[in-house]
Amino acid sequence: MYAEETSEYESIISRFESVAFYEPFDDSEAPRWSNAAGYDGKYMIGNGSSKLQIEGEQGLILPEPAKRYGVSTLLENEFYFQNQEFVFQYEVRLHQFLQCGGAYVKLLRGGEGFSPESLTDSTPYTIMFGPDKCGNSNKVHFILQFQNPVTKEWVEHHLKNPPGIMQDRETHLYTLALRRNNTFGIFIDTKLAAKGSLLSDFEPPINPPKYINDPADTKPLDWVDEKEIPDPDAEKPKDWDETQSQMIPDPKATKPEGWVDDAALQIPDPGAVRPADWDDEEDGQFQPLIIDNPACKVGCGEWKPPQIPNPLYKGKWSAP
Structure with missing residues (x-):
């Protein structure tokens, strides 16, 4: 700080x-x-x-x-940390605001033949932890590479909802705690930022589902996907009229009193006065401002009744 x-x-x-x-x-x-x-x-x-x-x-x-x-x-x-809590933490200070890059740490997987000079992006690791930001992506990574005890396959598991990083130029302490009950906590400056289960809060989950779809199973040739089908014996009722519109003019509506059929909604201002210093040659022909027609307070122009739902409308017939 x-x-x-x-x-x-x-x-x-x-x-x-x-x-x-x-x-x-x-x-x-x-x-x-x-x-x-x-x-x-x-x-x-x-x-x-x-x-x-x-x-x-x-x-x-x-x-x-x-x-x-x-x-x-x-x-x-x-x-070896069997049956023990494991805590990993380190301080990060971004002297320049991070635009696109990572300040995360990988705890590499044990094994013979590794030398620090040979480190690459694909070097196997056990835990990847720390801040990373690029574009809209802003998160504290927590990724596990875990070997399935049955298949012996190494799988990468990502925390589903990682917390965001601290985006300033101060020093911040990032802490990862793994507990004996298979839970974890992520802390930033000793304050809890995320917590959850090591078994269920990762994608894919470390514990796979008990049952999966049989990859060798095939769809029977006589399998029908549709639960229901149109009734082949159904017939359109004789009184079913498909020509009716969904909406019709309201037959009970009447033109409001005061409605003017042949008047314009806007007219030149009859009270406008040509300025005394108006020069047609320089200013052009004088035209009064256009205003709302005061005779159209109720309405002007062709009157049409409002639309209402057609009680006779049935739409296109289809078999149930």
Whole structure:
């Protein structure tokens, strides 16, 4: 956040002995982080262009706009979170307003043979989390790549209703909490932004439906789709008149008293006076203004009765 006064930075890494991974970016070289070879953007460690709240605090900076960045590192140890709560969080500051880009993090899937330099868009991951914005799309991603225990297929599951990102130049803390009861919470600056079930609030759901349509089933040749059909024995009633209009003039209507049939709705103003300084050669022929005809307060022109529903109308006949 912005502040008029800054305090001196002090590393707090010693307070996090129980965490699986913590990165304060105290080392300006950040030797354990690597740029991926397939991305043209190169990260740097620094303060960024905006005013600091804590003097000396550093972060991983993506300095050049309109470039793609892929930065990753390897964990020193393997961590297992069975029957434990898992919390992942990091701070994001957009020194320039985000137009089209992402500041999300992927927790890559474990396995042999991966090197940070080989990172690509298709590198397998377990969790993708963080802000992303482009055009009308504005959301905090939460995506899981989960292996179906039956089919062994890896499937990507997207949170159905992700929250929006913070669109300003201040620092914001994005937190993802996964709980033992298969629920999750997304927090922005420690305030709950979204919550739900890991099993049912994703598309597609992690737990597939118990029953599905049989993909091998085929439609029987004698299957009839229509539940009802026109009665083949039905006949149009002899008194059914299809020539009747749906609306007819009201036979009970009468022309209002005071209606003038042969008068115009608007007339030249009879009270208009030609200005004394009017010059026909320069100003053209004088014509009075057109006004509403005072004789037409009730109505003028051809009178027609209003339309009403025709009681004899039946429409085109069709078999029931």
